[in-house]
Amino acid sequence: MLEKRQPIPVAEAVHRVMDYAFQAKNELVPLTQAHGRFIADAIRADQDVPAFDRSPYDGYAIRSIDSQGACSQQPVRFQVVGEIGAGYVYDSVVEKGQAVRIMTGAPIPQGCDAVVMLEITHTFEENQQKYMSIKRSIEAGTNISYKGEDVQQGTILIDKGQYINPGVMALLATFGYEQVAVYRKMVIGVIATGSELLEPGECLQPGKIRNSNAYMMMAQIERAGAEVKYFGKFSDDLELCIKIVEKALQEVDILITTGGVSVGDYDYLPAIYQAMDAKVLFNKVAMRPGSVTTVAACNDKLLFGLSGNPSACYVGFELFVRPIIRTAYCHPQPHLRREQARLGADFTKPNPFTRFVRATAYYETGQLVAVPSGFDKSSAVSSLATANAFIVLPGGSRGYEKGMSVAVLLLEDLQGSEWPWDKLEKSYR
Numbered sequence: 117m118l119e120k121r122q123p124i125p126v127a128e129a130v131h132r133v134m135d136y137a138f139q140a141k142n143e144l145v146p147l148t149q150a151h152g153r154f155i156a157d158a159i160r161a162d163q164d165v166p167a168f169d170r171s172p173y174d175g176y177a178i179r180s181i182d183s184q185g186a187c188s189q190q191p192v193r194f195q196v197v198g199e200i201g202a203g204y205v206y207d208s209v210v211e212k213g214q215a216v217r218i219m220t221g222a223p224i225p226q227g228c229d230a231v232v233m234l235e236i237t238h239t240f241e242e243n244q245q246k247y248m249s250i251k252r253s254i255e256a257g258t259n260i261s262y263k264g265e266d267v268q269q270g271t272i273l274i275d276k277g278q279y280i281n282p283g284v285m286a287l288l289a290t291f292g293y294e295q296v297a298v299y300r301k302m303v304i305g306v307i308a309t310g311s312e313l314l315e316p317g318e319c320l321q322p323g324k325i326r327n328s329n330a331y332m333m334m335a336q337i338e339r340a341g342a343e344v345k346y347f348g349k350f351s352d353d354l355e356l357c358i359k360i361v362e363k364a365l366q367e368v369d370i371l372i373t374t375g376g377v378s379v380g381d382y383d384y385l386p387a388i389y390q391a392m393d394a395k396v397l398f399n400k401v402a403m404r405p406g407s408v409t410t411v412a413a414c415n416d417k418l419l420f421g422l423s424g425n426p427s428a429c430y431v432g433f434e435l436f437v438r439p440i441i442r443t444a445y446c447h448p449q450p451h452l453r454r455e456q457a458r459l460g461a462d463f464t465k466p467n468p469f470t471r472f473v474r475a476t477a478y479y480e481t482g483q484l485v486a487v488p489s490g491f492d493k494s495s496a497v498s499s500l501a502t503a504n505a506f507i508v509l510p511g512g513s514r515g516y517e518k519g520m521s522v523a524v525l526l527l528e529d530l531q532g533s534e535w536p537w538d539k540l541e542k543s544y545r
């Protein structure tokens with residue numbers, strides 16, 4: 117007798133998976149390889165930035181008091197006693213009536229408290245001595261970038277778990293990180309199943325299709341920030357498949373299979389979990405696509421049995437695997453970013469289960485709009501290419517109309533959500 121599978125709500129399924137979340141170990145990488153990784157240590161400013169008062173302009177450093185009374189009828193002149201470029205320090209004290217030619221980024225010489233922009237000065241020479249004059253008085257503090265105005269020593273600038281973007285790279289360099297502690301990339305194994313599968317380089321034959329899921333998932337794994345280990349395709353021999361899964365599981369942090377989780381004669385995954393004595397966390401989720409998504413735990417390692425249908429496989433990865441990866445990197449918001457959007461086209465299919473419609477989301481005069489990105493069957497591959505979001509339609513509805521407000525999950529957003537599954541209300545206009 118065929119075992120009857122009990123569908124569980126999506127949020128419950130995600131909870132069951134997240135109970136197995138763990139933290140990845142750290143490793144040091146050269147700064148040049150840190151972009152795109154997740155930082156494993158907070159960045160604390162060990163110095164002020166800037167570290168000294170400096171000039172934001174090219175001009176002349178002066179003592180502001182000396183400029184008092186300057187006007188167009190009575191310009192005030194300064195004796196130019198030196199010059200200082202960025203990277204150098206003027207080593208004398210500037211005296212009454214003196215000025216130092218200064219370049220952007222150079223430290224303010226001792227004695228000076230203002231910088232006059234080059235454009236408002238007049239320069240001349242008398243008796244082989246350089247002078248500069250100005251026609252207005254300058255207040256103390258004019259054109260000075262003060263020590264610590266950008267960052268004060270001791271400030272925590274980035275918490276651990278943050279994604280290293282180009283701006284974080286700038287901070288790491290500013291504070292002298294030649295090596296950066298990042299979370300070790302999780303290694304995720306991928307196995308495709310099905311005798312119908314051909315690789316992209318092979319010619320199509322009757323009844324066969326090309327294996328798209330493995331390549332799609334490899335990219336999803338990389339987008340989520342992990343590393344792929346591809347084990348190729350299963351053979352048709354169950355005993356051999358069991359051995360392959362057991363061996364693969366030892367070489368990876370997480371193993372994903374695609375296909376073979378339903379009730380077909382060649383759907384081997386349930387038998388494999390049983391043979392391995394793996395604990396099945398669930399094998400049916402009240403969602404479409406991806407209702408057959410199965411997750412099992414074997415010696416604390418997760419085995420994700422994603423559907424063979426491309427759209428179902430894609431959705432299963434983003435909902436269940438991605439948050440495990442991001443949690444391993446201590447990211448505080450490991451799930452897909454949830455937002456509210458306006459539905460850009462009718463979606464008339466009824467939804468007995470929560471439906472994740474692959475969609476294109478975009479802004480239109482400040483409002484997020486989401487339009488289904490094409491053919492919406494679980495087997496669809498075409499609608500994935502332009503999808504950057506899922507429209508989440510709660511179960512028990514009879515279809516949705518253009519203009520309604522719907523929840524969306526954004527696929528290409530780095531911020532993420534802490535827990536996007538609360539209060540998935542029925543939509544409203």
Ligand SMILES: Nc1nc2c(c(=O)[nH]1)N[C@H]1C(S)=C(S)[C@@H](COP(=O)(O)OP(=O)(O)OC[C@H]3O[C@@H](n4cnc5c(N)ncnc54)[C@H](O)[C@@H]3O)O[C@H]1N2
Pocket residue numbers: 308309310312313325326327328329330374375376377378379380383405406407408422423424425426428494495
């Ligand atoms: N009697 C029932 N039949 C099915 C049920 C059910 O509940 N009762 N569930 C259906 C649902 S829902 C889905 S989804 C699929 C899931 O099937 P499997 O996960 O077992 O996957 P396969 O049978 O191996 O393949 C399904 C489909 O996907 C194609 N496929 C497989 N691997 C790949 C790949 N790597 N790249 C591209 N396409 C792939 C495969 O050729 C099949 O067409 O089961 C339903 N059936």
Ligand code: MOO
Pocket residue numbers: 403404405406407408409423425428494495
């Ligand atoms: O698991 Mo299937 O994708 O619900 O169609």
Ligand SMILES: [Mg+2]
Pocket residue numbers: 375376377378379380383424
């Ligand atoms: Mg099947």
